[in-house]
Amino acid sequence: MERSGASLKDRIEELEKQEIVRALRECNWVMARAAKQLGITERMIGYKIRKYGIRVKEVRWVVDNVQQREGKQ
Numbered sequence: 001m002e003r004s005g006a007s008l009k010d011r012i013e014e015l016e017k018q019e020i021v022r023a024l025r026e027c028n029w030v031m032a033r034a035a036k037q038l039g040i041t042e043r044m045i046g047y048k049i050r051k052y053g054i055r056v057k058e059v060r061w062v063v064d065n066v067q068q069r070e071g072k073q
Contacts (some may be wrong), residue, residue, distance in 0.1 A: 017052040020045065029056055 031067035
């Protein structure tokens with residue numbers, strides 16, 4: 001996440017996106033549980049998922065590829 005030249009706002013948004021994805025994965029993509037874990041409302045997590053364009057298939061594909069590269073599968 002260390003990107004020189006990225007604004008504070010950009011870095012905060014990237015961190016927020018990563019935390020939302022982490023919570024969703026830990027909660028088996030159940031938004032209500034992920035929202036509770038993050039301490040936000042279901043409405044807010046829905047908004048953030050749309051804002052950041054988070055999609056289950058894309059996240060799983062990225063995670064699977066990273067794990068394969070690291071020899072974890």
